[in-house]
Amino acid sequence: MQAVVATALVLNIAPAPAAEPGDRSDGNFRVWSNEIRDYALKSLKDENALSLAAVPLNGPGIEQFINADTLMSPGSIMKLVTTYAALEILGPTHHWNTSFYMDGEVRGDTLDGNLYVKLGGDPKLTHERLWGLLGELRGMGISAVTGDLVLDGSYFRLSGGLPKFEDNGDNPYRPFLVEPSAYLTNLNLLHFQVRADERGTQAWTTPALTEVVLDNRVTALPEGPCPSRRSFTWQPVFHDDNRVTVRVSGELPQGCRTTAYMSLLPHEQYTASLIRSLLTDMNITIAGQDRTDTTPEDARLILRTTSPDLVTMVRDINKWSSNVMARQLLLTIGAETRAADDDDDRVTGIRAIYQWLEAKGINTAGMVIDNGAGLTRHGRITARQGVQILQHAWESPYGADLMASMPLIAMDGTMARRLRNTGLDGQGRIKTGFLEDVRSIAGFTRDETNTTWAVVGMINTDPAWNGQSVLDRVIYSLHYRPPTGTTVSQAGTTESSVQ
Known part of the structure; x- marks a missing residue:
């Protein structure tokens, strides 16, 4: 209890007498909105910076709206639109x-012909799954392929290309910037590690690709506190022959380890190199070249791996806010719903989501999905649109799957370190969003009477660094001081709206 009180003081939430049930003369619902509005203005110095919608779903409460019809940049909460749409359009078992x-014959231990890999847009075709699959080739007694390794990425159509995100950081190789592709494997990432012991430092890369060399310049120190990852410099050097040397420098005490994830190779090169590396580990050789092409109709199937179901993918996307997986999912919606003459799966996927929303009666005016992940300067949505989508999700047969994919307050995912020691552990499932000048939340949270609220909050201002505390206060206040009434209110009730 002391920890809860301490956090309440930090959030400047003063205790107030509870309103009598049914008593709206004091405007308890307006007190709540005014407190949030005043706190946001004090913190952000901009009365238009906060857009908010909060609606009770299964108990007493008065819906709350602040600037709820203002189009805002949502950041990663846009992933909830994409993942919920996918659950209903593709189905949870997709x-x-x-x-x-x-395309040849197996003679003895040799596959005499080409080996084709028909990639199906899997958002998370991991190194481990490929290792298990390719092990079956060895089990079949095959140790050599005389032809080429041919990658078939025809699953996606992208005549218009992909929208570029202009990141303002100094590292274009960071994992969150990986773009979607039919050729995507292992999230297109390389995991670099360095460890220090009495021998000095040892460095390695997973997966170990022939095109990537790790130049270890880290110095070992006597045992001591382990430094942060920011204490090390990782510098890729690109060569004309498509190889990359990664130079790492810094100082590392014995017993410590440092790691980094980077995306350094084009998808096609990465995937071909990964497959060759795994086959080499199994003593299987491919004599030919790497190339891309479509799979001949008369080619014979020899191996297949099937991904986990969509529900599992949605959980990975929302818990950890995976941009590339969300973008891959949008393209999949397009690929699975396209007409014969559609040639851009991103555009088709966005169209399918708009049609799906409009069929539910949600006005999509002004909404901009762009890439499905929220990693864009162009995405737009209103808090009212967002909360209406959550209301429909609450009633959906797949609503439980969507909710289970969202981070638990103070427990896991991107909410693991937020609202700790407030008594709110596990009391809500909240997707977060973060971009320069953007902070956002969207999801479901419970109040002290066990009423569940759908809440969407977005802050767009320069700078937005203080926006997280404002949004945390929204969640805290909804739990401990909810705007209550005698009936369950519905979206669209103007009597209690605060604009």
Whole structure:
């Protein structure tokens, strides 16, 4: 209890007498909104910076709206639109297949022909899954392929290309910037590690690709406190022959380890190199070249891996806010709903989501989905649109799957370090958003009477660094001082709206 009180003081939440049930003369619902509005103005110095919608779903409460019809940049809460749409459009049991074909004959231990890999847009075709699959080739007694390794990425159509995100950081190789592709494997990432012991420092890369060399210049120190990752410099050097040397420098005490994830190779090169590396580990050679092409109709299937279901993918996307997986999912919606003459799966996927929303009666005017992940300067949505989507999700047969994918307050995902020691652990499932000049939340949270609220809050201002505390206060106040009434209010009730 002391920890809860201490946090309340930090959030400047003063105790107030509870209103009598049904008593709206004092405007308890307006007191709540005014307190939030005043706190936001004091923190952000801009009365238009906060857009908020909060609606009770299964108990007493008065819906709250602040600047709720203002189009805002949502950041990563846009992933909830994409993932919820996917659950209903594709279905929770949707899977992605990756298939290996051959166009020749197996003679003894040799596959005499080309090895085709027909990639199906799998958002999370991992190194481990490929290792298990390719092990079956060895189990079949195959140790050599005489032809080429051919990658087939025809699953996606992208005539218009992909919108570019102009990141203002100094590292274009960071994982959150990986773009979607039919050729995507292992999130297109390289995991670099350095460890120090009495021998000095050892460095390695996972997966170990022939095109990537790690130049370890880290110095070992006597045992001591382990430094942060920011204490090390990782510098990729690109060569004309498509190889990359990564130079790492710094000082590392014995017993310590440092790591970094980077995306350094084009998708096609990364995937071909990964497959070759795994086959080499299994003593299987491919004599030919790496190339891309479509799989011949008469090629014969020899291996196939099927992804986990969509529900599992949605959980990975929302818990950890995976941009590339969300963008891959939008393209999949397009690929699975396209007409014969559609040639851009991003555009088709966005169209399918708009049609799905409009069929639910949600006005999509002004909404801009762009890439499905929120990693964009162009995405737009209103808090009212967002909360209406959450209301429909609450009633959806797949609503539980969407909710289970969202971070638990103070417990996991991107909410693991927020609202700790407030008594709110696990009391809500909240997707977060973060961009320069943007902070946002969207999801479901419970108050002390066990009423669940759908809440969407977005802050757009320069700078937005203080926006997180404002949004945390919204969640805290909804739990401990909810704007209550005698009936369950519905979206669209103007009597209690604060604009």
